[in-house]
Amino acid sequence: MRKNISQRIREGRFYLDGGMGSSLIAMNYSTNGAELLNVSHPDVIQTIHKRYINNGSDIVYTNTFGANRLKLTNADLKTVIESAVETARKAAGEDKYVGYSCGPLGELLYPFGDLSFNDAYEYFKEQAEIVQNTDVDVVVLETMTDLAELRAAILAFKENTTLPVWSSMSFEQNQRTYTGVGIKSFVLTAQGLGVDALGFNCGIGPDMMYDNAKEIVKYAAVPVFVKPNAGMPYIKEGKTCYDMDAEAFSCHIAKIAELGISMLGGCCGTNEKYIEKTVKLTQNIPFKIFDNEVEGICSASKTVDFLPTVVIGERINPTGKPRLKQALVENDFDYIVSLASEQTEAGAQVLDINVGLGGIDEAAALEKAVVSVQAVSDLPLCVDTGRLSALERALRVTNGVALINSVNGEQKSMEGVFPLAKKYGAYVIGLCLDENGIPSTVEGRLEIAKRIILEAQKYGIKKEKLLFDALTMSISVDDNNANVTAETVRELNKLGVKTVLGLSNVSFGLPNRSIINGTFYKMMTDDGLTAVIINPSLKPAENPFAKDALLGKDKGCKKYIEKVAGIKEEAVSSAELTIYDAVLKGLKGESLALAKRDVNKDNFMSVIDGEVIRALNDLGQKYEEGKAFLPQLIAGAESAKAVLDEIKANYMSGVSAYKATMLLATVKGDVHDIGKNIVKAVLSNYGYKIIDLGKDVGFDQIEQNIKTHNPSVVGLSALMTTTLDNMADTVKQIKEKYPEIIVAVGGAVVTQSFADTIGADVYSKDAQEAVRKLSKYFD
Amino acid sequence: MFIDKNEVKRYLRLHGGDCGDIDELIEKLSQKALETLCPKSVINSFEIEHTQNGIVLKGTDVSFEGNLVKKTFEGCDEVYVFAATLTLQSETLLKQCFAKSTVDGIVCDSVLTTMIEAYCDEIDEAVVKKGISKNKKATRRISCGYGDFSIKSQKDILDLLNAQKILGVKLNENNMMFPNKTVTAVMGLAPFDDKVTAEEISVLKNKCQSCCAFCDFKR
Helix, strand or coil: CCCCHHHHHHHCCEECCCCCHHHHHHCCCCCCCHHHHHHHCHHHHHHHHHHHHHCCCCEEECCCCCCCCCCCCCCCHHHHHHHHHHHHHHHHCCCCEEEEEECCCCCCECCCCCECHHHHHHHHHHHHHHHCCCCCCEEEEEEECCHHHHHHHHHHHHHHCCCCEEEEECCCCCCECCCCCEHHHHHHHHHHCCCCEEEEECCCCHHHHHHHHHHHHHHCCCCEEEECCCCCEEEECCEEEECCCHHHHHHHHHHHHCCCCCEECCCCCCCHHHHHHHHHHHCCCCCCCCCCCCCCEECCCCEECCCCCEEEEEEECCCCCHHHHHHHHCCCHHHHHHHHHHHHHCCCCEEEECCCCCCCCHHHHHHHHHHHHHHHCCCCEEEECCCHHHHHHHHHHCCCECEEEEEECCHHHHHHHHHHHHHHCCEEEEECCECCECCCCHHHHHHHHHHHHHHHHHCCCCHHHEEEECCCCCCCCCCCHHHHHHHHHHHHHHCCCEEEECHHHHHCCCCCHHHHHHHHHHHHHHCCCCEEEECCCCCCCCCHHHHHHHCCCCHHHHHHHHHHCCCCCCCCCCCCCCHHHHHHCCCHHHHHHHHHHHCCCCCHHHHHHHHHHHHHHHHHHHHHCCCCCHHHHHHHHHHHHHHHHHHHHHHCCCCCCCCEEEEEEEECCCCCCHHHHHHHHHHHHHCEEEEECCCCECHHHHHHHHHHHCCCEEEEECCCHHHHHHHHHHHHHHHHHCCCCEEEEECCCCCHHHHHHHCCCEECCCHHHHHHHHHHHHC | CCCCHHHHHHHCCCCCCCCHHHHHHHHHHHHHHHHHCCCEEEEEEEEEEECCCEEEECCCCCEEECHHHHHHCCCCCEEEEEEEECCHHHHHHHHHHHHHCHHHHHHHHHHHHHHHHHHHHHHHHHHHHHHHHCCEEECCCECCCCCCCCCCHHHHHHHHHCHHHHCCCEECCCCCEECCCEEEEEEEEEECCCCCCHHHHHHHHCCCCCCCCCCCCCC
């Protein structure tokens, strides 16, 4: 009778099985829908399992790699899975183990494809619910290349079964998966979610896997396994073959075994001979159970290991930011993404995401913000909310290991946050305050920090996973405020915990805040602060007057105000530049800075017409004359947008600034959207509200959006001759049902005569011509 | 691998002129692409038979048809078929650039197009060398979707190479590949004929000159 599997794998070397698909091919069965063989030919599957058991495998994996609803659309999943387990159990008997094999769903998750995290979860959950009632010992998630998909699978099996879960990804020789996941991100994330073992399978042979194995043993804190392919694939007589025989395979895998890796098997191209040779060659090699204590938060591709001082970008937070508030109300996640992008450029290592705003559904908005930001940013995220429901939704979709902002010393807060932190493997910022507010003394704040550490331990969260915020109060309120904060940080450092500060509060109510903030930043960095939550364009600096004020040596900050208030903050690099010049030259940063400085409630209309639109028109003309080129045109458009956004947010709230709403899409089947994006960038400055439906868009989706947005124009783009038919079809349907809507078309293969033939109202060869031709309808 | 800035500019339709900032951006993004991306490919050779409409790949049920195929592979007795991709990480890089600004996005797109072509050129050269070792001359590479070589062959090509599994390439119902920066191509090898001059080989190798497709980017 076999032992509990989690115990067994820690006690001795443990051999896995080899390839199922390649064994089937060798027996002349197709691997297409191979899972159906569990029902139609269980004897064949059992024979393969039996061969592995007879040749040294301690476990066989069920033939269920693709047993999911997306791949087996019409099959009875329950029967397929149950027969698979029954067959494997017959071969394994009561002494050997059965692992439930679960592979990727076969469709790409967002942002690579259309499948949402939550839908992926549901597909895995369907399997998990069936597996829970079968006689398997462990669930093995295999061949994953997308961290989001792996997370969905781990959560589905953890939440819907009581079984141990092993997880395995396919890494290439460059130590990345196909989607770009790094080894450390994989380990931190999977271990954070509580997997019982982890490793690699498929993709490459054991020779190429060696360096990857060397990397994983640096981070693992659970048993590790490898299941390489029989070398690299090649095609012979229409069949995929592998270039490494059993002898060579076992020699290479023995080298991996020498790294201490205890669980060995094979993937594509291997058969029982590979396992037999592997067993012979490795059974006496000593192994290790890894217990690394590696720290860090991560995204799918980047890890941050808290070497001081980590910069956490604070700008995705609507407090005091009218433009972000407006974006949240309008569901404009592009704007949030642009803030993420700017902060990444400015040197942020982690992005804080806070969308707390009255009147919106915070949980939904936070989830959407996380999903949107991580689609374009590779930085780890700090999920910032006081609402538990929002926190859990965001943690679920955060791809990697998140930082939670925050918990405090109040019992209710800890009881809410810690279970979520434990479940999702997240790090937590602990605020040194509780229901009685912020203690005014260092001792008071430390007392709360210690309370938080003790309470976290009850949930199995080590203090290494906590960062303490000593809390920053303005020195304009009390000269001693910065001293208390700084001293608390130093004391927390002595306790051996990580520290963090949202430090810009320190200058609240004072002039030239960035001078004080920069100086405080420098002082706290020197004191060993672990992380700082700031606008990442702020750099550490030292100003003697600010320093005295921060150290409490300048009563009421009088000297600071006297000496520093007159200094102009460096906002605009060239004093000579006008908004017109900046837009014409495509200088986005300067355009925005000038708009902030020069626009007011009395002149904003004249700025729009006299400077922004004039510059755009002049630039457009230069472009049409061949004196300016596409990138310049777009840079101008983006600079104009920055100015117009600033004006809209501050002076035009509630006023409809649009002359028309336009839906924009690349037609069904076509995945090229560069041209469409250019049209969007240019037209949005001319008073069009652009609803961008993306690429590969069919009539149904367009119609849905016609009903929601009531547009005056629909713009369609196609780049391939093969998708011109789809364009013709879409135009026809729009014109039949909504004859009042103007349809504009364009794209590399579209011509005026084609546009005429299909009944489009407007054809334009480029964005600039679209502006001109559409203006006839709306100006 | 080398990303030719002039090629990038050609895709961007920057016809000379002063484009200082753009030059810098091209340089920066080329560097980034070379650092982050690890292109992958799969290639295989097939003996061929000529038919009235084109060629048949021996040992498979795949055939390629049309005048472009017939003309290009005239005299050939084998073809190399390959698929090459900049992988999904190119999609991520492109998204990141578009999030930063549309200018970054379109420049990045052109950089990546140049890069996948440069990568294909490397594979192309390897086939030429292979040809020489077999005492054969290589044709230029052609891809389905150009001229009258139907894009419907895309699925056959990917299946032939098991590229969907090995490279992770996906194909939609209109035979568009994903990641977008993925190329499939076919090159022919013909026994060396003393009559073929170096000049003729260079014509054969010129990607644009012998293509009959209408294209904005024709050199």
